[in-house]
Amino acid sequence: MEITAKQWLEKIHNLPHQGRVKIMNVCGGHERSITMAGLRQALPEYIELVPGPGCPVCICPEEDVFEAIQLALHEDIILVAFGDMLRVPVNVKKIQIRTLEQAKAQGADIRPIASPIEAVIIAKENPQKPVVFFAAGFETTTAPVAAMLVQGIPDNLSVLLSGRLTWPAVSMLLESGAPGFDALIAPGHVATIMGPEEWGFVVAKHHIPAAVSGFEPVSLLAAMYSVLRQLNEKRYFLDNCYSSLVKPGGNASAQKHLNTALSIYDANWRGVGVIPDSGFKLNLQYEKYDTRKQFPDYADDARKRAGKMPAGCDCAQVVLGKIYPSECKLFGKTCLPRSPIGPCMVSDEGACRIWWSGGLRDVS
Incomplete structure (x- = not known):
């Protein structure tokens, strides 16, 4: 008989009380489930749940968004992108075009899509016109892009x-x-593709308990119980609390596509800077499909400004789990879902957007 979310909560409340414990959830999908289900309010007061760097829209480098905007405005192309990317603002003067959505309003042919298949269909329907697929995302989104190329x-x-x-x-x-943070909840969808073993370094190297979780409250609570129990017992390991989909070794086919079409390099994260071995780029045999090779003039090095955000925006600190969304002085004032200043207020996976939409206005 499966344990229910209510029973997991009871088990967590019955654990021996300990000092303040911070648990980071990496994924924006986790943060959305936690907030919308009211899990923060249901847990014992000594437990803090910290949103982490799990929103690809939030960390997409400003220079990449700027490049996409300029391409769409100045070249006779069709630009397609996942829907949330159309609203991500770049840090320019208000009189300038700040988003792909604004560029579309100015006449650029920009189309939101939900999958790489749509990009292929649009290209086939418009054979005489260049189609640029602005593909931002983590492993779960990038694997289908790699498969498309292969x-x-x-x-x-x-x-x-x-x-x-x-x-x-x-x-x-x-x-x-x-x-x-004192414990980690690892993203189940990434582990489904890359394998849970990818998160073993958290325990082996840093002696911090970790658990892979799905996106329903029952899986999240199981993962929280696991890491809390590990802390109590001082016996740390990587627990798989999403075994229905996460299997040892991950998805071999998806990994093969990634390795065939792409390679890994030191990549920039918006507001954070360059993180070693954190980015995907096209392998040599697929370079003819690389937009940056076809339109080299738009790769503007002047926009690679690590740490730069709009004045007063603390999105980078939110992404890194250093502050809560409500601690940003723009949160809910000048920065709102209908008029986002920072990228964390744009996507349904952005912590600021989730907190505001979920009615979470403070840290408590």
């Missing part, structure tokens, strides 16, 4: 890739000496 795409389709890996950001926090 399977073959129309010659008029190119990829402006802004893919990132999740674990290097957590590794960077742990290596900093002040990670800001």
Whole structure:
């Protein structure tokens, strides 16, 4: 008989009381489930749940968004991108175009899509016109992009890739000496593709308990119970609390596509800086489909400004789990879902957007 969410909560409340414990959840999907289900309010007061760097829209480098905007405005192309990317603002003067959505309103041919298949379809329907796929995302989104490339795409389709890996950001926090959390909830969808073993370094190298979780409250609470019990018993290991989908070794086919089409490099994260081995780029044999090779003039090095955010915006600190969304002075005032200033207020996976939409206005 499966344990219910209510029973997991009871088990957590029955654990021996300990000092303040901070648990970081890496994934924006986790944060959305936690907030919408009211799990913070249901847990014992000594437990803090810290949102982490799990929103690809939030960390997509400003120069990549700017490049996509300029391409769409000044070249006779069709630009396609995952829907949330159309609203991500860049840090320019108010009189300038700040988002792909604004560029579309100015006449640029920009189309939101939900999957790489749609990019291929649009390219086939418009064979005489270049189609640029602005592909931002973590492993779960980048794997289908890699599969698209391996399977073959129309010659008029190119990829402006802004893919990132999740674990290097957590590794960077742990290596900093002040990670800001005592236990980790690892993302189940990433582990489904890459394998749960990818998160073993958290325990083996840093002696911090970790558990892989799905996205329902019952899985999240099981993972929280696991890491709390590990802390109590001082016996740390990587627990798989999403075994229905997460299997040892992950998805071999997806990994093969990633390794065939892409390679890993030291990549920039918006507001954070360059994180070693954290980005995907096209391999040599697929370079002819690289938008940056086809339109080299738009790769503007002047916009690679690590740490730069709009004045007063603390999105980078939110992404790194250093502050809560409500601690940003723009949160809920000038920065709102309908008029986002920082990227964390744009996506349904952004912590600021989730907190505001979920009615969470303070840390308590």
